[in-house]
Amino acid sequence: MQLGLRIAKRLGVFSVSLLGASLLIFAITQALPGDVAQVLLGTDATPEAVAQLRAQLGLDRPWLVQYLDWIGGILTGDFGVSHLSGDAVVSLLLPRLAVTMWLVGFAMFGSLLLAVPAGMIAALKRRSWQGILVSASAQVGMAIPVFWGGILAVVIFAVWLRWLPANGYVPLTQNPASWAAHLVLPVLTLSAVQAAVLIRYVRSAFVEVLNEDYYRTARSIGWTPMRALFRHGLRNVAISLVTVLGLQVSSVLVGAIVIESVFSLPGLGSLLMTAVAQRDLLVVQGTVMFLVLAVLAISALVDFSYLLIDPRQRTGREA
Amino acid sequence: MSEALFRVEKLTRRYSDPGREVLGLDQVDLSLAKGGRLGIVGESGSGKSTLVRLLAGLDRPTSGRIWYEGTEITGLPERRLGFLRASVQMVFQDPRSSLNPRMRVGDIITEPLRSRLVRRQLSAEVDHGARLAEVLAAVDLPADAAGRFPHEFSGGQRQRIAIARALAPKPEVLIADEPVSALDVSVRAQVLNLLTELVADQGLTLIVVSHDLMVVRHLCDQLAVMRAGRIVEQGATSDVYSAPKTDYTAALLAAVPKIRTGAGRGDSEPPGRFGEPKSGREGAHQ
Amino acid sequence: MKKAQLVAGLVLVGLVVLAAVVSLFWTPFDPIRVVPGERLAPPSLTHFLGTDGFGIDIFSRLLVGARTTLAVGIISVSLAAVFGVPLGMLAGQAGGWVDDVVMRTADVVYALPALLLAMLLASVFGASTTTAMIAIGVASIPAFARVARAGTLQVMAADFILAARVSGTSRWGVASRHVAPNIAPVIGVQASVGFAMAILAEAALSYLGLGTPRPNPTWGNMLRDAQNYLFVAPLQAVWPGLAIAVAVLGFNLLGDGLRDYLDPRLREVP
C-alpha cells in the first residue's frame, strides 16, 4: 500500500508542476506589449484590422478562457497553430523530434559511459596523480561552453583533419552511415561536456561510499577494495546518481538545443530559434511547453526508478 | 503538600510518521515540588526526551495539560510563554550541537538575557557584563572565555558553557537532557560535581533525563522510570534502587554493567536481561 | 591543495575583473567601429589577437566583453540570491505546507531552464542584455532556494536552536542570529558557482543571438561571428572561448576553495 501511495503522490506532484509550469509560460506570453495581432500586422495597421484579427485569433476573450483553451488543447495533444505559417505546432514538432531525441539519448548514455569509470578512478586514486588528473580535467571540462567545444571539434575534425562533416543532418532511414557520421561530433561534444559535470558527482558518491561504515565492514570480512566497492558500492552510488541524472535532464536538453545550432541540425532547437527570430509566439510557447512536459515526465520516471534500486523506499519499516 | 512547581495531567504526544502514527508519550501524570530533583530514566524511545521538551514548552502535546506554578502552559501562544522561558532553562546532551559555532561564548551565554520575551519578566534591567562574569565564575571558566568561539574549548568546557547559558537568566528549574552522555569518562565526574554544586548553591529545581541509572541516582532524590511512553515506576530514588516494584525497573537495574574484579570469567552473576524485545523500540539511542 | 584552488580561483577571477576595469578607461582600438580595410588580420604586434570579419581589433572586443560577462553575472546572481535565499530559509524554518508550496514552485521554475525562459522573453520583448539577465536570474532562483533550505534544515536540527527557543529567542532572532550566519558560507559557495553558471548561460544566449545584440561585444556573440570564418580564420574562434573558460574556471575554483575554507567544522580541534 505504501508503494501505491508513493506513486500516486509523485503523479500528483507531476500534475501540479505541469499546471504551474503552464501558468508561468502562459503568463510570460501575456506580458507582450500590445499583442500578437499588433505584432503580426505591424505598427501601421488600422485599429479595425487589428481588432478583426484579435477576434479571429480569440485574443479578445478573458485570459482565463484563453489559458483553458490552450492547456485543454495541450492535454489533447494540440499545441496550437503558428500565426505566421498556419501550420499546427505538432506538425512542426514531430519531424524534428527524432534529431533532438537522438542527441539527448546518446549524450546521456555517452556521458555516463565516460563519467562513471572516470569518477571511480578519481575517487579511488584521489590521493595519487591519476585521481588528481581526472578531477582537474573535469574541472577544466566544466568551464568549456558546450558550443565552443562544438566549434573546436569542427575546427579540429572537420576543418583540419577532414574526418567528419562540419554540419548538417541525414535521416537514419535515408543513409545510416551518413546519419552516424553527422551525429558523431555533436554527440561527442555534448557527452564530453556533460561528463565533466557528472564526474564530480560520481566521484563524491564513490568517496562517500568509501567512507561508509558498511564499506569498512565489507573490507573486514575479506573483500578486496575493488570488489567491496563493486558489491556494496555500486548500488549505493547508483542511488545518489539517479538524483543527479534527474537534475541533468534539463541541462542535457539545453545543451542539445545549443549544439543543434552549432552543427545546423534540424531539431527542436532550430525550430525554436527560427520561431524566436520570427517572433512566432505560439510556436515558441507550444514548443517550450512540450519540452517542459518532457523534462517533468523524465524526472518523474527517474523518481520511480528509486523504488527499483533502493529497498528503503520500497519496503516500510517493520516493527 | 507544598504547591507543585510542575504539574502534568494525562499528557499524550503522538508523532505522525508517513504511513503510521508513533506514540511518543502516553497518558503521563507527574508532579514536581519546588526544590525537588527528579530523574527520568528509560531506554531509547521511552518518551523521556519528549516529556521534558513538553515541560520546557518546546513542543505541544496531542492532549493533556501542563501547569507551571499554577499557570497552565498548554495552549499558550509563544509570546505569552515569557515567564516559562525566564524560569525554565535546559542543558542538552552534546555541546558540539547545542552551542552555535559562529557565536562567541559571551554572546551564547547572554542570549537568554537579550530575548525580549525573557527581559520583560526580569524585575530590573540586568547588567549583561556582570551577569556573564558571574556565571562564568560559577562554572569555573576563565573570564576571557567570553571572547572566544566554542570550537576553542574541550568537550567538558563546552558543556560548562552550556550550563552557564542556562544559569544566566537565574532560572528556577534546570532541565538537563543526558548532560554527560556525550562526554568522556574523565570529564563526566567533573560536570556531575558541578551540577550537584550549582543545584545546592542556587536552590535550583532539577530535572535530569538519562539512560544511565547511576547518573540519575547520583543527582536526584526522586525517580521516574519510563517505558514505551509511560511512567512505569515512580518514587524516592533510594527506594526504587533498593526495592524496585516492577520487573522492568529490576531488569534495568540488573543490566547496569558493574566492574567485576573477581578472579576469572564466569564466576560473576550473569548480566541482567529482560527477554527478547517485542518491538523495534529496542535499539540505539539517538 | 585546497588553498591552491582558492588562490588560483582568485587569480583567474582577478584577471577578468582587471580586463573589465581596464576596458572602462582604455582599449587598444575602438571595439565597435567597423574598419573595412583590416578584415580578418592575423595576430600581430598592432592587433595582438588579430581582427574579426568587420576589421575590429579582437583584443579590444575581448576586454569590453568582460564587462558584459561580469554585469550579467552580478545582476543575475543577485536577483537569484535575493529571492532564492529568503524563500529557502522560510521553507526550511517553517516546514509543513509552506515548505511544500515553496519547493514545488522551485521545481516548476527549475523545469524551465534559462535558455527556454530567454527564448520566451526574447520572442515577447525582443532579445537584449536585460532579457538575458532576467532569464538567467529567474532560472537560478531554485538553486539558491534549495541550497538555503538544505542549510537551514541542517541548522534547525542542531540543539542550539532548541537552546535559543528555551531562551525565548523569536523566530526572527533564530533566523538572523543562528540560521543566517551558519548558512552564509554555503550561500557564498553557491554564489560563486552560480556566477560560473551565469557566465556559461550568458555566453550561450548571446552566441544564439538571444542576449546582447551586435555591435556591442560579448564573448558569446564574438563566437557567433567567428563561426562564419572557421575555414579561413579558425583562431578567431579560440580567443573568446578561452576567455569564457578562464572566467568559468575561476569562479568554480573560487567556489570550491571557499567551500573548504569557510567550513568551520574542518578547522575544529578534533
Next chain:
Amino acid sequence: MSLLEVRDLTVRFGRHRTVAVDGVSFSLAAGGRLGLIGESGSGKTVTALAILGLLPGNADLSGEIDLAGHRIATLSEQRLSRLRGDVVSMVFQEPMTALDPTMRAGRQVAEVLRLHAGAEAGPARDRVVAMLAEVGLADPERVADSFPHQLSGGQRQRVILAMALINAPELVICDEPTTALDVTVQATVLEKLDQVLDASGAACLFISHDLAVVSQVCDQVMVMLDGRLVESGSVAELFTNPKHPYTKGLVATARLDAVEPGQRLPVVEDFYHPATGESR
C-alpha cells in the same frame, strides 16, 4: 606462541604526521580476552584498524604486527583480504550504518562464508540461519530476509556479530560493540558474545571506554592514553590495584555507585594531571 603479537606499533597521519598510536606493544594468546580501555582520541580504534590492515591511505605505520604467523605490514592487499573474515574479524560500534542498506541481512552474513569457505548458496543459508539463532535472534528466518532498515539496533548488532563469528575466526576485534545500544540490549549482546566466544574458542580484543563492560568480558586489560599504553594487567589486578595515576583516576571516577548520592565524585585530576591542562 601467541596468536597476536604487536611490537612497537606507531601510526602517524597526514602531512603533519600527527601521532595517533605511539610505540604500542602487547600480545594476545589464542583464546584469550584482552580489553583495551581509553577515551576518545586515545588511539584505540586506530590500533584495531592497524591489526586488520585497514588503515586509511594517509596513515603511516611502523613497528610489527604478527597475527597467526603472518606479518601484517608485509602482506599484499590480496593476502590480507584472505585473512580478514577468516582468521580475524571485527565488530564495529555503529550498528545503524555498518550494514549495506541495499542488501538483505542474511545475504550479507552468507557472503563471509562464500568468500572464505566457498559455500554453496543452499547450505550456506542453513548455516546463516543457525548462526543468527546462535547470537540470540528470536526469528532468524525473518531477520535473514530483512533489509537492515527493517531491523532494530540490537538486532543489527547481532547480525554483525554473526558475520564476525560465522567463519570461526581465531581473533575477533570488537570496537565499542555495545556503546550505541540501550543497557538491557547491551546486557544481552554482551552475554551472547561471551557465550559464542567460549563456544568457538576465539580470542577477543575488546575495545571500550567503559571499564565495567570490559571487566565483564575480558581477563586481561590495557589502558591507553594519548596513543601510548600506560598500564596493563589482569582485570582483577588492574581494577582493584591500579598503578598508573591516570588508571587510578579512571577507576575512581567509574565507580559512581561507590559514592553517596550528592557527595563529591572523585575526578581524574585528583590523581593525574596531564601537562597540557584540559584545553587542547
